[in-house]
Amino acid sequence: MVGGLFRNLKYNCDFLQFNQLININVLESCKDFKVQKVVSCLSTCIFPGKTTYPIDETMIHNGPPHQSNSGYSYAKRMTDVMNQAYHQQYGCNFTTVIPTNVYGPHDNFSLEDGNVLPAQINKVYMAKKNGTPFTIWGTGKPLRQFIYSIDLAKLMIWALRDYNEISPIILSVDEADEVSIKEVVEMVIDASEFKGEVVFDTSKSDGQFKKTASNAKLRKYLPDYKFTPIQQGIKETVNWFIENYESARK
Numbered sequence: 564m565v566g567g568l569f570r571n572l573k574y575n576c577d578f579l580q581f582n583q584l585i586n587i588n589v590l591e592s593c594k595d596f597k598v599q600k601v602v603s604c605l606s607t608c609i610f611p612g613k614t615t616y617p618i619d620e621t622m623i624h625n626g627p628p629h630q631s632n633s634g635y636s637y638a639k640r641m642t643d644v645m646n647q648a649y650h651q652q653y654g655c656n657f658t659t660v661i662p663t664n665v666y667g668p669h670d671n672f673s674l675e676d677g678n679v680l681p682a683q684i685n686k687v688y689m690a691k692k693n694g695t696p697f698t699i700w701g702t703g704k705p706l707r708q709f710i711y712s713i714d715l716a717k718l719m720i721w722a723l724r725d726y727n728e729i730s731p732i733i734l735s736v737d738e739a740d741e742v743s744i745k746e747v748v749e750m751v752i753d754a755s756e757f758k759g760e761v762v763f764d765t766s767k768s769d770g771q772f773k774k775t776a777s778n779a780k781l782r783k784y785l786p787d788y789k790f791t792p793i794q795q796g797i798k799e800t801v802n803w804f805i806e807n808y809e810s811a812r813k
């Protein structure tokens with residue numbers, strides 16, 4: 564069960580419950596049916612709220628998560644705890660990957676519950692269609708590393724075939740590719756050719772200021788992997804949303 568900052572704030576207990584139930588059901592079944600390999604998804608938002616940067620794979624359990632998504636974070640941390648336990652007692656080959664903020668075609672473009680990029684793509688689309696101002700939630704100052712869903716899919720298939728540790732691996736663009744919410748929203752505005760008024764609603768939460776993650780471990784395995792440039796990924800996602808507006812989740 565996933566969602567953006569505002570869905571996490573609204574359904575904190577459900578995030579904790581449902582994700583724990585998914586962990587227990589999926590991993591226990593995989594153990595019983597002798598599944599050879601399981602790759603589960605964590606997220607960089609599950610790391611301690613107070614931490615040093617960049618965050619790396621060894622730091623997941625070092626302190627309480629940010630309070631804005633504690634239910635999701637504790638449930639997801641348990642996936643790693645369970646993988647270690649299933650390996651220790653039953654020899655299971657279960658691992659986790661930790662993507663940063665994901666975006667791309669087929670996302671959930673919900674205005675209220677979506678992650679920042681899909682929500683903003685839909686909001687700009689609506690503002691353009693209705694001739695209304697386009698509103699960004701928060702100050703626009705927080706920093707994020709975005710990964711294109713197509714790149715993430717390729718890296719997850721690599722992890723399934725060739726990554727043989729139980730411990731998690733962060734799947735992230737380089738630290739130098741971190742961008743502010745304001746910068747990323749400007750890319751959405753450009754890709755959508757929106758010329759109307761832009762407003763910041765600072766009564767809305769900024770969430771965590773940053774979650775800068777190190778991809779040093781990934782780079783040790785795949786030093787030459789080339790991520791899709793974010794402007795290109797956003798342009799492709801905006802085009803996909805416009806072409807598939809009727810059937811897109813929103």
Ligand code: GDP
Nearest residue numbers: 567568677678679682699700701705768769770
């Ligand atoms: P996070 O990275 O886990 O915090 O998740 P999000 O993808 O929800 O990103 C949240 C960041 O984007 C916060 O700084 C929000 O204030 C900012 N933001 C700006 N506009 C929006 C919006 O329309 N939806 C969401 N989810 N976040 C927004």
